[in-house]
Amino acid sequence: MTISTPQLVRFPLLMDDSDTTNYSACTIPWRLPSDDPKVPTPTELSWINLFCSGIPSYKKRAASDTSVPDAANKAEIYAQRYAKILEDMKEDPASHGNPLDILLLCRLREELLKELGFRDIFKKVKNEENAKAISLFENVVRLNDAIEDEGKRLENLVRGIFAGNVFDLGSPQLAEAFSRDGGMSFSATCENLQPRPWIIDDLDTLKMRWSKKSWKKVIIFVDNSGADIILGILPFARELLRRGNQVILAANDLPSINDVTYSELIEIISQLKDEEGRLLGVSTSNLLIANSGSDLPAIDLTKVSQELACLATDVDLVILEGMGRGIETNLYAQFRCDSMKIAMVKNTGVAKFLKSRMYDCVIKYDAV
Secondary structure, eight states: OOOOOOOEEOOTTBOOOOSSOOOOSBOSOOOOTTSOTTSOOHHHHHHHHHHHHTHHHHHHHHHTOTTSTTHHHHHHHHHHHHHHHHHHHHHOTTTTOSSOSHHHHHHHHHHHHHHTTOSOTTHHHHHHHHHHHHHHHHHHHHHHHTOOSHHHHHHHHHHHHHHHTTOOTTSHHHHHHHHHHTSOOHHHHHHTSOOSSOSEEOHHHHHHHHHTTOOSEEEEEOOBTTHIIIIIIHHHHHHHHHTTOEEEEEEBSSOOTTBOBHHHHHHHHHHHSOTTSEETTEEOTTEEEEEOOOOSSSOOTTSEEHHHHHHHTTOSEEEEESHIIIIIBTTTOOBSSEEEEEEEOOSHHHHHHHTOOTTOEEEEEEOO
16 A cells, blocks of 8 residues: 655745745755855754754653653663754765755654654653643733734734743753753743834834734744643734734644654644634634745745645735744845744754844744
């Protein structure tokens, strides 16, 4: 029996490649055409080292995966083999494929885990964090609803997205903090965001567009499980629904780090809806959950599911949320419609590129 891989297609709202716009998924240039192809650049080395620093937390998660027989031994094999791949790249950047970029480093890590039988090493922590966030959802939404001024309510929702986006176990610094402190308080994180202006701060532009109610159909490429999707994105999506927008939430096909998957998101929303299918009084008849076709924490928009491409043809606002999809890839992606990239800066490579502080915020709004 052969299992056919679903065909992936170009996202229809990407600008066509031309002399002025040439889509490249990865935001940060790791090398110049003039660099020696056999010698890693300083930027490549710093990113290879960043991925190296994440190996212990992945190994720990894999070792405790009860769904995999002999998990501890296989986790050790994963750690050794991935470290060897990264060491090879320090000797020869093209040793495991070209171009060497964030998509390749993520893909090699995911393939290695799957080869050893690890399907979803973050499943347990995702379930725990989802349950915690679901218990807080009503309170977060009620606090938002109580803000009468539309602009202030929008800003509060945006701050909620940033606060939720802290739940990111792909960031070595945050993974370490998470295992040490056992989670982050959503309300405390909202209070303690970096002060504005943020490193890229188009919130005022967004407020202006928001007040004009200018979109009919919005797609949001979502990021992490837990507080990110449930306390950050879903209150924002609910507000869009309340304003009469159609909303598509695009989630990964397969597990990667603690990112929410398509099937998990369907389950989360079914738990949050009441018997009438409403999210705290707001109808979800205009809410669609779509499979993006991706299995990585970053996304190349020339490779999305056909289902998503069909749903998106008449979208007039594209939102890419999270550092992987909205900064490390696609920060400068140009679309045929309005777009927004929204994320928190959570690793040193991104902070260095943006010349920002760690945990600074990015909200980049591009109107057509």
